[in-house]
Amino acid sequence: MSLLGKKWxxxxxxxxxxxxxxxxxxxxxxxxxxxxxxxxxxxKNDPRNPHAKPAKKDH
Structure with missing residues (x-):
């Protein structure tokens, strides 16, 4: 007997x-x-956009 029932x-x-x-x-x-x-x-510059360029940080 099959576990899935009768084959139709x-x-x-x-x-x-x-x-x-x-x-x-x-x-x-x-x-x-x-x-x-x-x-x-x-x-284009939304931080949630995976293709956005990362913002450059000035130190």
Whole structure:
């Protein structure tokens, strides 16, 4: 007996591929928007921006 129960011959991958494709497209769009936001003039020098240049300290 299987731990997952009875195996049903259901083509799961064939039925949910549009949702996987849409998820990839949405993730790509969110990533592109975040990168564009990080490189915009408004957030260019924000200390939370991982691409920001570190401020030079004068001693």
């Amino acid at each position: 011959p259901v083509p799961v991958g064939k039925t949910v591929w549009p949702f996987y494709a849409a998820g990839v497209v949405i993730l790509y769009g969110v990533n592109a928007a975040a990168n564009a936001s990080m490189n915009s003039a408004e957030f």
